[in-house]
Amino acid sequence: MRAKLVNFRKKSGFLIVFALCGLLIVVQFSKVVFAEEAAKEKPTDVQLSKISEKCTDLKKDLKKLRSEDALKRVNLGKDYEKISNGLMSNFNARIALNKKNDAGLISLTAEFDENFRYFRDNFQNYERELSELTTQDCVKNPREFYLKLEKVRKLRREVSYNTTKLSEIAEKYGIQVHEFVMKNTTGAANE
Secondary structure, three states: OHHHHHHHHHHHHHHHHHHHHHHHHHHHHHHHHOOOOOOOOOOOHHHHHHHHHOHHHHHHHHHHHHHHHHHHHHHHHHHHHHHHHHHHHHHHHHHHHOOOOOHHHHHHHHHHHHHHHHHHHHHHHHHHHHHHHHHOOOOOOHHHHHHHHHHHHHHHHHHHHHHHHHHHHHHHHHHHHHHHHHHHHHHHHHO
């Protein structure tokens, strides 16, 4: 029994460290990727004039942003996959294998997976709209460009919300894992 307890503590400690590292990575990327400016509803004549004048620079900056966001999306997606499949699912399976029960962890895993799907869908929408924006003629149609830009900004805020939500869920999961381990190792040690 003591050997099982020691083995369980070693594996649980590794999982907790892994979860915290994953959470730190997610938080770091989410701060970098999704810094937002406040959106405005209607463009002024001055804004439209500036859009027309600086069209080339705007498109160049948007293409750069698109490229950077695509890379960061891939990295975030990999991290979220590792957290979901490599950590949460494996830990939940281990709990079930040991005939333990923690519905809270399973619920958080389902919530994380659901929000990960939202992240993927929202990022695809954002990417599609951003791609279309980079092909619009902002010299001839600055108003349409502005309206599309506002739509892209809104979609980017949705993606930012998703990353924040995923970080919160991962943090809650890490806390519950810690509580589960403490409850189960303390209970086993007292037996």
